[in-house]
Amino acid sequence: MLALIYFIILAVIALGAATCVLLSRHPLYGALSLVVSMVSLAGIYGLLGSPFLGVVQVMVYAGAIMMLVTFVIMVLNGARDSRTPMFDKVSLFIIPAVLVLAALVGVALVRAPLGFDAATIRGSVAVTSETLFNVAQGGPGYFILFEVLGLLLLSAMVAAVLMAKKRLGSVDSENVEEKH
Amino acid sequence: MDIIESKTWVEWLITIAKFAFCFVPVLYILLLIPMERRGAGFMQDRQGPNRSYIKIPYFGKIRLFGYVQNMCDGTKLFFKEMFAPAGVNKVLYYVAPAIPFAIVFLSPCVIPWFGPMVFEWGGKMVRIPGSIIDSDVGVLLLFGFSSLSAFGAVLAGWASKSKYSFLGALRTSSMTISYEVCLGLSMMGILLLAGSFNLTDIVTWQEHHVWGIVAQPVAFFCFLIASIAETGRAPFDVAEGEPELVAGYHTEYGAMQFGLFYMGEYSHICINSFLIATLFLGGYAVPFVTTETMQAHMGGSLAVLCGILAFLALAFLHMVHRYSKKLAATAQTHRFEVLREYKLYNIIAWAAVAVFVILGVCAWFFYNPSNMVVNGVAVGSLATALGTALIHLLVLVVKSVMFCWVWIWVRWTLPRFRYDHVMNLGWKIILNIALINLVVTAVIAKLVGGN
Amino acid sequence: MRVIRQKPMTLGERLYIFEALRGLWTTLKHAARGLFRYETLPTISYPEGKPEVRNTYRAKHRLMLRPDGTPRCVACGMCAAACPAHCIFIEATASDDPRIEKRVMRFDIDHLTCVFCGLCVEACPVDALRMDTKEMVFEHRNRDDFVAHLYDLTNWDPKDYPDDEQSQVAPGGTKNAEALRVWGMEVK
Known part of the structure; x- marks a missing residue:
């Protein structure tokens, strides 16, 4: 009962904040709403018995990534007070896409056998790590996948750094600098 | 429920x-x-900072070793x-x-x-x-x-x-x-x-x-x-x-x-x-002492704690005494006021020493809670x-x-x-x-x- | 032009951490002194305790006096000419004493403008102006009070300068009677 009340409160906050992300005209307000949404999502994870996931959500998404996003918004021109229009030509494609996606997810959620009991599933650190990395039980698990993912991210990072360095050194970028 | x-x-x-x-x-x-x-x-x-004070009627100024300064700053920020x-x-x-x-x-x-x-x-x-x-x-x-x-x-x-x-x-x-x-x-x-x-x-x-x-x-x-x-x-x-x-x-x-x-x-x-x-x-x-040892000699541990606190109070007394001796020898015009304040601290610190010593002795002799056995496990x-x-x-x-x-x-x-x-x-x-x-x-x- | 080359840092210095620890040790020593030897701190709590002022300290001015109590100043204006801040204002008038040509009627020093350089003291040909009062605090309610007039400048007590012979010559000093006799003798 108590859990249900909490869930409703958190869900309302999360949905409201998510709507704010769509409706806010300034990118920074959007980012802040996203932070609120993510924190309340973390609360819902906690309610579902997986505090680890919730805390990681707060730490990585709400903390680090959104901080980075705010940083970028502030550094780029988005921090100026020019307000972007709520609807433009791109919205013609995006609004139907959002609606279709929402319908898809809704159908999937309704049709899926949600046979899960919040009391039994514990997404604690031990359970999470066992699901991911326990090689003894049922094959390699997600171990190799995890490592490959790490490599992929690393290579992406190296590529990004390389591209940034190239842009910095080129004549093109210098001209642009001068123009400003 | x-x-x-x-x-x-x-x-x-x-x-x-x-x-x-x-x-x-x-x-x-x-x-x-x-x-x-x-x-x-x-x-x-x-x-x-050690100058701000609270004036107490019939006693004089209380400086609390400059602590009043922080109250002043807090009050200023607040209002x-x-x-x-x-x-x-x-x-x-x-x-x-x-x-x-x-x-x-x-x-x-x-x-x-x-x-x-x-x-x-x-x-x-x-x-x-x-x-x-x-x-x-x-x-x-x-x-x-x-x-x-x-x-x-x-x-x-x-x-x-x-x-x-x-x-x-x-x-x-x-x-x-x-x-x-x-x-x-x-x-x-x-x-x-x-x-x-x-x-x-x-x-x-x-x-x-x-x-x-x-x-x-x-x-x-x-x-x-x-x-x-x-x-x-x-x-x-x-x-x-x-x-x-x-x-x-x-x-x-x-x-x-x-x-x-x-x-x-x-x-x-x-x-x-x-x-x-x-x-x-x-x-x-606690360094060098396990919790089990401490719990086995609860009275003694508390007595040691009281002893340390009493020692700290004594050290404070010594410091106050040395400074007031120096202050009394100078020609500073406010020395009597400060010394009167220090006298108050002296009384408080001596009272604290007495209380700690009494508490320590009491703990040593009378505070020895015994363990009980619940389901075969000794529990305090x-x-x-x-x-x-x-x-x-x-x-x-x-x-x-x-x-x-x-x-x-x-x-x-x-x-x-x-x-x-x-x-x-x-x-x-x-x-x-x-x-x-x-x-x-x-x-x-x-x-x-x-x- | 002289070029001073800095000594290159050694490895230990470049690592920063060891030098930082050394600095931390220094401050720790000072902090421990403050905490455990509070009475050895050199601070004087000012309005209650006054610092020792040396004789050579250039403090508020005073005008030296003759044995009969008139200011020694001959109103030559040298001090006003020497003053870089232009803070001395002198008005002269004829002296009653036949031996002395001029006497000072108005002698103002604006201590808000004064830079306490001591050039006026150096410039004075008759050693009339001194800065040895050890008064270093100037606090008044309004700007006019910061201007020291003739009365303020001559209103000092010889007892405050027991070691100075010239000050003892002034009225109230130990050598005043003798000096007055000499002063009178020369007149007649």
């Missing part, structure tokens, strides 16, 4: 009373500000007019200072203030954890909160619509991101050894093996540096460096809005020093558990105050780094040292054969 009936009233009482620990960081501000000011003074061979400069983003401008300060109340929830209280009540064994939330993910929760608290600075800088504030906010956000990484990685070694995110488990591991500072000295230094940087204090206070940005992200703030930032910073120091004490200095564990009584908790709490406080002093000490010793130096130190040095430390720890732990 099942929830209420699942615990006895004593358990409920202690569980609810533990929420008082949420206010510890705020109380630490009262300790840290005078410590910072007088400490800074002493390091520069000054006396520090100043709250204002917003023209052109600021009003909502965010007013919300921003509250964010770090609100998080201050959440962060202490995961710190174990004393060992798990295990005692016998109504024929059953009761176990109450020492932290408010005894969670699997303790440390991570703390990191989550502290990364959120940087949003306050970022929003303040953006909402102020001032170039200086804005630059300060940018620096804060980039520094938070980079040093969170270092902080997390340098902590991983000790987590690996203890095999848990739970801070109580980490302290228990340290109690049974060695303290984290012995097992992981390199990680300790990395963690200390990274957490000093994360609180944004000198030598890493590039976010509010006076020579470059007037005051960084709180340039446009005044009155209690500034006060909230100020208090948030000090509380952050407090929480971080509690965290360091817990991770690397054995937390609430509530009295033992409370005594243990008290000693644990005091030990933790002493350790954390020591680290708070490190913050102040470092601030008044080292000059500020340049911004790019801070980034270099974070990404190129500390991060790599922490990584290497983690790898070495993992390899050794595997070779020695732990989990």
